Amino acid sequence: MKNVDLIVQMLEDAGVKWAFGVPSGPVLPLIEAMRNSSIQYTLTASETSAGFMAQAVGALSGVPGVCVSTLGPGATNMATGVGAAWLDRSPVIAITCNVDSAWLDRRIQMRIDHEALYSPLTKASFGLRHGKVASQLAEALAIARAEPPGPVHLDLPEDVGTATPTESATSVESNHKLPPIPASTFEQVSAALAKAKRPLLIGGLTLTRASQPKRLVDFIDKQGLPFILTLHAKGFLPESHANYAGVLGRARRSDVQAFVHQADLIVAVGYDPIEINYEEWAGDTPIVHLSTETAERGEALRLEVNAAGDLNAAIESLAALPTQANDWSATEFEAHRRNLDEQLRPEGAGFSLNHVLDVMRRQIPPDAILAYDVGAHTHQIATQWRTDEPNTCLCTNGWSSMGYGIPAAYAAKLVNPRRTVVGVVGDGCFQMTAGELAMGRRLNLNVPIIVLNDGWLSLLKVKQERKGYGLSGVRLGDPPPSPPHYFGVPVRSAKNEAELGEALSWGLNLNGPSVIEAYVDAEIYSQTVYD
Numbered sequence: 001m002k003n004v005d006l007i008v009q010m011l012e013d014a015g016v017k018w019a020f021g022v023p024s025g026p027v028l029p030l031i032e033a034m035r036n037s038s039i040q041y042t043l044t045a046s047e048t049s050a051g052f053m054a055q056a057v058g059a060l061s062g063v064p065g066v067c068v069s070t071l072g073p074g075a076t077n078m079a080t081g082v083g084a085a086w087l088d089r090s091p092v093i094a095i096t097c098n099v100d101s102a103w104l105d106r107r108i109q110m111r112i113d114h115e116a117l118y119s120p121l122t123k124a125s126f127g128l129r130h131g132k133v134a135s136q137l138a139e140a141l142a143i144a145r146a147e148p149p150g151p152v153h154l155d156l157p158e159d160v161g162t163a164t165p166t167e168s169a170t171s172v173e174s175n176h177k178l179p180p181i182p183a184s185t186f187e188q189v190s191a192a193l194a195k196a197k198r199p200l201l202i203g204g205l206t207l208t209r210a211s212q213p214k215r216l217v218d219f220i221d222k223q224g225l226p227f228i229l230t231l232h233a234k235g236f237l238p239e240s241h242a243n244y245a246g247v248l249g250r251a252r253r254s255d256v257q258a259f260v261h262q263a264d265l266i267v268a269v270g271y272d273p274i275e276i277n278y279e280e281w282a283g284d285t286p287i288v289h290l291s292t293e294t295a296e297r298g299e300a301l302r303l304e305v306n307a308a309g310d311l312n313a314a315i316e317s318l319a320a321l322p323t324q325a326n327d328w329s330a331t332e333f334e335a336h337r338r339n340l341d342e343q344l345r346p347e348g349a350g351f352s353l354n355h356v357l358d359v360m361r362r363q364i365p366p367d368a369i370l371a372y373d374v375g376a377h378t379h380q381i382a383t384q385w386r387t388d389e390p391n392t393c394l395c396t397n398g399w400s401s402m403g404y405g406i407p408a409a410y411a412a413k414l415v416n417p418r419r420t421v422v423g424v425v426g427d428g429c430f431q432m433t434a435g436e437l438a439m440g441r442r443l444n445l446n447v448p449i450i451v452l453n454d455g456w457l458s459l460l461k462v463k464q465e466r467k468g469y470g471l472s473g474v475r476l477g478d479p480p481p482s483p484p485h486y487f488g489v490p491v492r493s494a495k496n497e498a499e500l501g502e503a504l505s506w507g508l509n510l511n512g513p514s515v516i517e518a519y520v521d522a523e524i525y526s527q528t529v530y531d
Contacts, residue, residue, distance in 0.1 A: 003133045004033040004161040010134065010169050011039060011093070014141050015063040018042050018414060019095075020050035021078075024070035026097035026158045039066075042414075042443070045435030047074050049407040051081015051094065052396075055151075056371070056411035058090035059208075060391055064144045064152075065411075068095045072110030079121055080401055085151040086121045087274055087398030088232070089205060091144040092151035093137075094118065100159040101129070118153035125153040128160050134167035142172040147292050148206070148272075178292055181309035186317045188305050189288050192265055193223060193324040196286075200263035201227040202248065205398075206291045207236050207270030210311050213390065216269060217241065219318040224326055225267070226333055228256060230275045231382045231397045238388035243333055249276045250382035251528040252343045257281060259336050265304075269318070270311055271295075274398040290314045344384050344528055350521035351496050353380045353452060354528075359500045360422065360450075361385070364508070367392060368420035369412045373405030373429035376458035376525040381424065383528075403432040406449055410436065413445045420508065423449040427476055428457045438487040440513035448507030448514045453479040454522035461522065462529050482517045491515045 007030070011019075020042045023031055034041045044050045047069045054065030065085070069078040075096045085092040096114045098104065104111075104127075115125040124143050126136045140152040193199055201220060207213050213236040220227055220237075226245045227237060234247065246256040260266075260281060267288045268278075278287060279298050288305040289295045295306055307314075345354045357380070360370075371394040372381050378395060387393060394412055396404045409423030425433075430451045440447060457474040464471055482493040492507070492514070494500035500518055507514035 001165060002029065002033070002162050003165050004029045006134055006165045006167070006169060007137060007161075008033040008037045008039060010137050010141070010171070011066060012037055013169065013171065016066050018057060019066040019068050020044050020053040021068035022047050022050065022070070022074060024074060024097070026099065027068055027070050029158065029161045030068060030095070030097060030156070042439070044407070044439055045433070047077035048080045048403060049433060049436050051078045051092075052084055052404050052407040053081075053411040054092045054094070055081060055085040055088060055090045055396070056394055056408040057415055058085060058092050058149070059088065059394070060412060060415045062091065062145070064091040064093045064141060066093045066095065068097065071096060071098045071114065072112055075112070075114050075117060079117060082118065082151050082153070083121050084396045084399040084401060084404065088396055089148045089150060089272065089274070089398070091149040093140055093144060094122065094151050094153045096153065096155050097161070098155050098157045101157045104157060114155045115153070121151065122153045123150040125155070127155045128157070130160055130163060131166050133160065133165065134170045138170045138172040145176065147176060147178060147209070149209070178308070178310045180313040181290065181307045181317070183317070185305060185307045186321060189267070189318070190321045190324070192286065192288055192304055193321070196265035197327045198263050199223070199225055199265040199267055199326055200260060201225045201267045201269060202229065202271055203227065203233045203237050203269055204230040204271035205232040205275055206272050206311060207233050208390065210270060210315060212312065212315070213237065213270070215315050215319060219315070219321070222319070222323050223321075224328060226259070226328060228260065230271070231378075231393075231395060232275060233270070234382065234385070234393040235387040236390045239386040240388050242330060245333060245336055246340055247382045248281060251379040252340055252383055253530065255336070255340050255343060269315065290318075340383070344380070346524060346527050349524050351519070352521045352524040353377055354384060354524060355497050356450065356452070356500060356518050356520065357381065357384050359497050359504065363501060363504050364420050364422060368422060369394060369416060371395070371405055371409035371412055371421065371423045373425040374400050374402045375426040375429060376462060376522075376529050377424060377426055377452050379529045380525070402429045405429055406433045406436045409447050409449065410440055410443070410445050413447050414443075421447045423447060425449060425451055426458065427451055427453045427455065427479065434486055437489040437513060437515065441488050444512045446508070446510060446512060448504060448516055450516045450518055452520050453517045454520050455479050456522045458522045458525045459529065462525050465526060466530060479517075479519060486515055489513045489515055491517060493517045493519065495519045
């Protein structure tokens with residue numbers, strides 16, 4: 001038995017099923033140990049995608065996702081994916097395989113200080129050393145899962161990995177249980193509700209880690225509150241609810257913001273300002289902040305309540321509060337949603353993303369998982385795509401790195417093999433990660449990837465337009481005709497709703513991956529992204 005076997009055994013015991021990465025000499029001992037285990041070493045086209053896949057696995061399952069790289073460029077490539085886990089709050093173990101211990105302080109080929117690289121991107125960064133492998137890994141697993149979850153980096157010198165263990169497998173229990181928020185805090189919340197005429201609730205990223213987030217609906221119904229969500233919280237409260245009022249800071253943000261401005265109290269439950277700072281949207285409206293971490297105070301913020309603790313207990317305490325009357329009406333909620341839906345679908349537009357999403361919503365089941373990338377389409381999807389199911393919308397928000405969509409979609413299919421999974425990416429994102437299609441083919445993952453082919457980096461195009469700049473550096477070129485396949489993955493194209501519907505049915509019924517190139521008009525984003 002070697003230390004790499006010990007590491008793999010402990011990862012197995014923690015529930016790890018996959019490790020994502022690109023091999024090299026120092027990684028081979030760890031891969032060999034995984035070959036003789038239940039953990040599937042999954043070859044990606046780049047270490048960046050390995051980090052994204054580990055993040056998605058951690059977000060969907062709660063079990064730390066694992067990504068593995070070699071030293072130097074492998075480690076720097078993987079850092080981008082690990083950053084998503086850091087700012088999107090997902091448990092991940094990121095392992096960099098290094099040179100032998102004797103060379104760690106030398107300036108040699110490929111070697112950099114991995115711990116210095118990963119320290120700003122992780123909750124902790126540890127060097128595994130002789131006699132301190134099991135204990136450090138146990139601590140890393142506990143830290144990664146502790147609230148708020150996130151990535152932990154482990155640096156593994158090759159000689160340490162191949163040495164005979166001097167420790168036994170061990171575990172350190174993560175203390176997930178936070179203390180309850182004091183009852184007196186909820187008396188303050190009740191008093192604030194009694195004083196308010198138009199209180200508004202917002203749910204955010206931390207709500208995704210509550211055991212029963214929809215228990216919050218009882219509080220919403222009892223108090224007659226409208227509610228909005230952040231991008232990450234989509235589906236954790238039902239978007240079909242009559243009091244739902246949209247997603248903060250995304251497409252038609254001005255319409256959602258106008259609704260927010262009517263509020264005289266914001267009740268933020270599980271809100272994490274890593275998504276959007278309070279200062280960017282709350283103005284001087286009083287805020288009740290209830291989460292697992294307190295909010296950072298700013299001079300312009302009116303944090304009437306700023307409390308942290310057990311979020312599940314907080315939701316139960318909110319549901320038990322006495323009813324307080326307010327001035328909102330169901331008619332206002334309905335009119336706001338109707339206007340929002342109309343503005344998301346401009347009249348006279350050519351075949352656009354709004355049509356793509358409507359076709360998808362009609363053809364895929366309610367519990368299907370949609371993984372989407374970063375760009376102008378992120379804004380439209382966040383606002384237009386409605387779901388009542390948690391963990392059905394995957395996107396990176398805190399990190400917001402292009403290239404996330406395809407790896408995340410494939411990771412989602414690994415975690416949920418019986419669920420429908422669809423990926424939506426822009427053509428710029430597709431150029432960054434098209435190589436991952438080879439992994440989808442190799443693993444035979446039935447995941448259609450819809451590429452929004454409009455020839456632009458559309459979000460940057462809109463930003464240049466808004467600033468009065470000329471369009472420069474954002475044109476990808478006229479989209480060429482679709483090829484028959486990418487890396488052996490079959491392709492179909494769609495230039496209207498009927499063609500997209502046929503292509504989507506084709507892709508969903510294949511026994512493997514597919515690409516659907518939707519040739520869409522980029523001009524819709526000029527009307528929806530920032531308006």
